[in-house]
Amino acid sequence: MSQLTCRELSLGYEGKEIISNLSFHVNAGDYLCIVGENGSGKSTLMKTILGLRKPMKGEIITGDGLRSREIGYLPQQTVVQKDFPASVKEIVLSGFQGRCGLRPFYTKAEKRVAMENIRKMGIEDLKNRCYRELSGGQQQRVLLARALCATKKMLLLDEPVAGLDPIVTADMYSLIESLNKNEGITIIMISHDISAALKYATHILHISDELFFGTRRQFEESKAGKRLSVLMGGEF
Numbered sequence: 001m002s003q004l005t006c007r008e009l010s011l012g013y014e015g016k017e018i019i020s021n022l023s024f025h026v027n028a029g030d031y032l033c034i035v036g037e038n039g040s041g042k043s044t045l046m047k048t049i050l051g052l053r054k055p056m057k058g059e060i061i062t063g064d065g066l067r068s069r070e071i072g073y074l075p076q077q078t079v080v081q082k083d084f085p086a087s088v089k090e091i092v093l094s095g096f097q098g099r100c101g102l103r104p105f106y107t108k109a110e111k112r113v114a115m116e117n118i119r120k121m122g123i124e125d126l127k128n129r130c131y132r133e134l135s136g137g138q139q140q141r142v143l144l145a146r147a148l149c150a151t152k153k154m155l156l157l158d159e160p161v162a163g164l165d166p167i168v169t170a171d172m173y174s175l176i177e178s179l180n181k182n183e184g185i186t187i188i189m190i191s192h193d194i195s196a197a198l199k200y201a202t203h204i205l206h207i208s209d210e211l212f213f214g215t216r217r218q219f220e221e222s223k224a225g226k227r228l229s230v231l232m233g234g235e236f
C-alpha cells in the first residue's frame with residue numbers, strides 16, 4: 001500500500017475550487033516534485049496533506065506504516081519566521097511540539113535526536129546561535145533539522161531553495177537527496193525549479209488547468225513537460 005494516497009481531491013477557499021479531482025499516490029522512498037504556476041494551489045495541497053485544511057471533496061489516506069502526524073514539514077519562509085528570536089537548538093527542538101502540543105521542556109531522547117539532526121545538517125557549530133542572525137542557507141538547514149524531528153519517514157518541503165544562491169541551493173539539494181537515498185525518507189517538494197525537479201525527482205505532479213501525475217520520464221514525454229521544455233529553451 002502507498003504511504004500517501006490522494007483520491008479525487010477538490011481544494012479551495014470559500015466554496016470556490018482551485019484544484020479539482022486530483023488523484024495521486026506516493027510510495028515509500030519516492031521523491032515527488034510538485035510544480036505549477038504561482039497561485040495554482042501547491043501550498044494549499046501541502047497544507048491539506050498535513051491536515052491543516054480540509055479538502056472540499058475527496059480523501060487523503062496514509063498507509064504503509066505512515067501516520068499523518070509523522071510527516072515532517074518545512075514551510076515556505078516568511079519574513080516573520082526569518083526574524084524569529086530563538087536559538088538554533090530551540091527551533092530544532094520545536095519540531096517535536098506537533099506530537100505533544102506546546103510545552104516548555106523536552107525529554108532526553110528528544111534532545112538526543114535533535115542533536116543528531118543538527119549534526120546531520122552540518123550545523124553543530126551554530127547550535128547556540130540566534131536563528132535570526134543566520135544566513136538564508138543556514139536557516140534552511142535549521143528548519144530541515146526541525147522537520148526531521150517530526151519524522152523518519154516523510155518530508156514535505158515548500159520551496160526549500162527559494163532565495164538561496166546557486167551554491168547554497170546545490171548544497172541544499174544534495175542534503176535532501178542524501179535524506180532520500182541514504183535514510184529512505186520520502187520527499188514531497190514544491191519547487192519552481194523545473195530542471196532540479198527533473199534531476200532529482202522520481203515523480204512529478206504538475207498542477208495546472210490540466211493536472212499531470214506520473215514518473216519523471218512520463219512527464220518529459222507529456223504535453224505539459226514538452227511545453228515547459230520549450231519555455232526553458234529546450235533544456236531538458
Ligand SMILES: Nc1ncnc2c1ncn2[C@@H]1O[C@H](COP(=O)(O)OP(=O)(O)OP(=O)(O)O)[C@@H](O)[C@H]1O
Nearest residue numbers: 013014018036037038039040041042043044045076
Ligand atoms: N487563506 C486563503 N483564503 C482564500 N484564498 C486563499 C488563501 N490562501 C491561498 N488562497 C488562494 O488560493 C490560491 C492558491 O494559493 P496557494 O498558495 O496554494 O498557491 P501556490 O501554488 O502555492 O502559489 P505560489 O507558487 O505562489 O506559492 C491563490 O489564488 C491564493 O490567492
